[in-house]
Amino acid sequence: MAAPTTLPSALADAVRDESSLRRFLHGLPGVDQVGVEQRAAGLGTRSIKKASKLWAIDTAISMVDLTTLEGADTPGKVRTLAAKARRPDPERPDAPRVAAVCVYPDMVKTAADELKGTGVNVASVATAFPSGRSTMDIKLADTKFAVEQGAAEVDMVIDRGAFLSGRYGLVFDEIVRVKEACGDAHLKVILETGELVTYDNVRRASWLALLAGGDFIKTSTGKVSPAATLPVTHVMLQAVRDWHTLTGERRGVKPAGGIRTTKDAIKYLVAVHEVAGAEWLNNHLFRFGASTLLNDLLMQRRTQTDGHYSGPDYVTVD
Amino acid sequence: MWEYAPAPESRDIANLKPNYRMFSDGQFVEGTGEPLKTVNPATEEVLAEVSTASTADVDKAVKAARRAYDRVWSKMPGTERAKYIYRIARLIQERSRELAVLESLDNGKPIKESRDVDVPTAAAHFFYHAGWADKLSYAGYGPDPRPLGVAGQVIPWNFPLLMAAWKIAPALACGNTVVLKPAETTPLTALVLAEIIQQADLPPGVVNIIPGAGDVGASLVEHPDVNKVAFTGSTDVGKIIQRELAGTRKKLTLELGGKAANVVFDDAPLDQAVEGIVNGIFFNQGHVCCAGSRLLVQESVADELLEKLRVRVSTLRVGDPLDKNTDVGAINSREQLTKIQELVESGEGEGASRWTSSCPLPDKGFFFAPTVFSNVSQAMRIAREEIFGPVLSVLTFRTPDEAVAKANNTPYGLSAGVWTEKGSRILWMAQRMRAGVVWSNTFNRFDPTAPFGGYQESGFGREGGRTGLEAYLDV
Amino acid sequence: MSDRISVAKTYKLYIGGAFPRSESGRSYPVTDSKGAFLANAAQGSRKDARDAVVAARKAFPGWSGATAYNRGQVLYRVAEVLEGRREQFITEVSAAEGVPLKKAQSTVDQAIDRWVWYAGWTDKIAAVLGSANPVAGPYFSFSTPEPTGVVAVLAPQQSSLLGLVSVVAPVVASGNTAVVVTSQDRPLPAITLSEVLATSDLPGGVVNLLTGRTAEIAPWLASHADVNALDLTGAPDSIRADLERSAAGTVKRVLRSRAAEDFTREPDMSRIRAYLETKTVWHPMGV
DSSP, X not given: OOOSSOOOHHHHHHTSSHHHHHHHHHHSXXXXXXXXXXXXXXXXXXXXXXXXXXXXXXXXXXXXXEEOOOTTOOHHHHHHHHHHHHOSSTTOTTSOOOSEEEEOGGGHHHHHHHHTTSSOEEEEEESSTTXXXXXXXXXXXXXXXXXXXXXXXXXXXXXXXXXXXXXXXXXXXXXXHHHHHHTTSEEEEEOOHHHHOSHHHHHHHHHHHHHTTOSEEEOOOSSSSSOOOHHHHHHXXXXXXXXXXXXXXXXXXXXXXXXXSHHHHHHHHHXXXXXXOGGGOSTTTBOEEESSHHHHHHXXXXXXXXXXXXXXXXXXXX | OOOOOOOBOOGGGGOOOSEEOEEETTEEEOOSSOOEEEEOTTTOOEEXXXXXXXXXXHHHHHHHHXXXXXXXXXXXXXXXXXXXXXXXXXXXXXXXXXXXXXXXXXXXXXXXXXXXXXXXXXXXXXXXXXXXXXXGGGTTSOSSOOBOSEEEEEOOSSSHHHHHHHHHHXXXXXXXXXXXXXXXXXXXXXXXXXXHHHHTTOOTTSEEEOOOOHXXXXXXXXXXXXXXXXXXXXXXXXXXXXXXXXXXXXXXXXXXXXXXXXXXXXTSOHHHHHHHHHHHHHGGGGXXXXXXXXXXXXXXXXXXXXXXXXXXXXXXXXXXXXXXXXXXXXXXXXXXXXXXXXXXXXXXHTTOEEEEOOOOOOSSSOOOOOEEEESOOTTSHHHHSOOOSSEEEEEEESSHHHHHHHHXXXXXXXXXXXXXXXXXXXXXXXXXXXXXXXXXXXXXXXXXXXXXXXXXXXXXXXXXXXXXXXXXXXX | OOOOOOOOOOBOOBBTTBOOOOTTOOEEEEEOTTSOEEEEEEOOOHHHHHHHHHHHHHHHHHHHHSOHHHHHHHXXXXXXXXXXXXXXXXXXXXXXXXXXXXXXXXXXXXXHHHHHHHHTTTTTHHHHHOEEEOOSSSXXXXXXXXXXXXXXXXXXXXXXXXHHHHHHHHHHHTTOEEXXXXXXXXXXXXXXXXHHHHHTTOOTTXXXXXXXXXXXXXXXXXXXXXXXXXXXTTOOHHHHHHHHHHHGGGTOEEEOOOTTOOTTSOOOTHHHHTTEEEEEEEEEOOO
């Protein structure tokens, strides 16, 4: 095991060897389920109106990783998605662009060609997404291929089987090696919280990913239910905040899957603001992995700017 | 930058009237006491004028309650009483938004609390107790436990409607009739409850609500035809009432002050502990008798916890009680604000380290920014006296025994908190802490099924649950 | 009939498991119902009362912390020893109360049975008075009765043994400790009871008995800040209200008791409930 960056001594000790890592992860404070769910629900009642709401919607749009991860994906589908990412609302050119388009590795080149010079990144899932059940070599090859094809961001999955059976060193090493394979590309580490089940596990997996050098910690693949939830995101935001307290370094969080409405997105932003802090309210540190969310954001944006409710026929379906 | 826009509830929802009258013998009548003006503590504006009871009005109300008891209520089968009480519960639910807004206007508490806690819990108390009315023979007090008669009840300003519900619901369920005096500064929701009782068509005199100051409360509890006195309020006044009732046959229950210890061990779920600490002391501006006002932290995590706590407290939004985004509302009265300020000064004077949130405060109204004192010792006033405001005193401990010793080192004994992930330690602590309610890995939870009340100078008797019925039965 | 001179007993106080004389050095003559001298009893003082409270407080953690099963065994042992002294109690009760031996016998039998009745309650109180509270939320909430602490008991003036047992047993059955002021004029059966307690397995200080003038000792107990509850059963009418007022100084639980309680009647749980605090504990349910 090797620490990817220079860490404060307490954290450097944590990654010295497998047993230190285990001691560290199991020494983290527990998460009380009822308490965290109550806090998340409480934040959900925050009310945003008018100017703040438009700002929140635009911020949320700029944080979207517009995603298509289907077996049926084609270059055509990816091109239309890229067009949507470039100009989310063709009739409202002031609508911001999304943060990235997220596709499978074989679609990266198509997306990269479409998005060249737009400022919209291409993100690719890798490492035998979504299950992660393959060999290390294949996972590394998968990652390298995506980066070569033009992905600026890689969304890897952790080995949940290894994590749940307590082989933390294995999970750690995989993340470290994938991070190396990424080169300059940003690494988002998908914990697949729906399979980790408990908040204690989510907290441990978050720290494991942060220690191993993940730039972002991400909730879910979108292929497992439950995907992102507010309390899970809450626990992860707390982890990046605590990481910052210890290291001075800011890492990102990405809830993915299941966030479909503006109302939901705003609840997440409230949580980002109150749990991590205002510094996290930008797409360098917070993303939404979503596909249908964008259209609802655009509809609600029109409601705000036009002064009346909009309808689904007035936003593009791509 | 991210800003929450104001999201105020409209005060129109409260159906505020310029004048409120007392409710006696089924009618709203003009009291012959000196009328009082009730003030919105968030703006210092007068909300309404409220007529108060004179000694003669107290007597009339008690007589009405006696008549209702003798002629109707004590004779009515429990099944019938139950239906009246269910009606009250439903009517509270139907008018919940109105009651919530009115409560926040009159009391100063944030609308999210009056909406999510006070009003629904008040309705729940009527629902719960309604069901007891025809099941008293199963309550463990013998085959046919009898009511006491007329209950004189005096309640505080911190949970005006909820306290009225805590008092009235069990009294009615057990077959007593009621004369209730709401607090001087917060009479409005109790008088809307009177309206609800009228709408529920309760027989006249079964519930009477007579606003006024302490003197009205005194003449109510002293009234010779009152059989039962229930008081929630300060320990000082509780003692006066207990003395006053000495040598009488009146049954007394008291729910008084507290200085609860909230004990955080080094293995606690720290982030939730921070939430629990915040909820424990800043809920309802700290105007809570069971508030977790003494934080006892294990030394090994004290710095980390305090840092997290300050960060979290900084996010609390203090301001307009009607704004749904407000976390901490207005202090209920200038008098209370002065008392809080005085105790905070004593804390600084005695050498504790003060930290106060830099949150903006409104320029009018009674507000106090959330404050945390560290380096507090047991000898300081802020560790011993009930501040009844958003002020937390932080002490440390090293061992479980020391935590218990410090937690119990108070004449009070209403509530306590313990935070640890070790189950056996929770039970060990819960057994040793001399408090009527022990919240473990949570704080400030209330439910009509769960008995609530104190040890020692926090009072005697319980409210809620099967245990709570004893206060209103001749057993 | 032999003319053997009997060995007269010295009647003393019972504090912290020991039998001291009153620190005041005072005693007072106790007579039978016809006025014949029976013995001198120690005349307890306020300092004796203070010492008794200290002893009771010291015994409280151990006694309240003992298992209910253990308390039940100890109290049942007391009944066994009582039974062994049955004849002595019959004689003493007969003398104290001026009743024929046959009547005294039935009173003593009832007193022993009463003790057995309360001894059997120790491990049932929590089940009968406690509860699991079905709260509306993801919490487990339970309520459990706990002893209030040190209880000052003014024992009935008339019923020297049955009355005494009826007021003391419910205090200690639930884990409280007691400071008892015995019947002023009929204290001898109480002292004999303390000998029974001392020779059972009851830890010293759980029950402390003071003989003397009730009106002299009671006010010090009523105002004592380390006393949690006060039973007024044997209080003289003239100071009853004053005692209650004093008790309010530290918000004591006061058992006024019904006037002229008939101790021959079957008891209920009310005397047990009087000295209990209900403690409600909450914990979230989650994974």
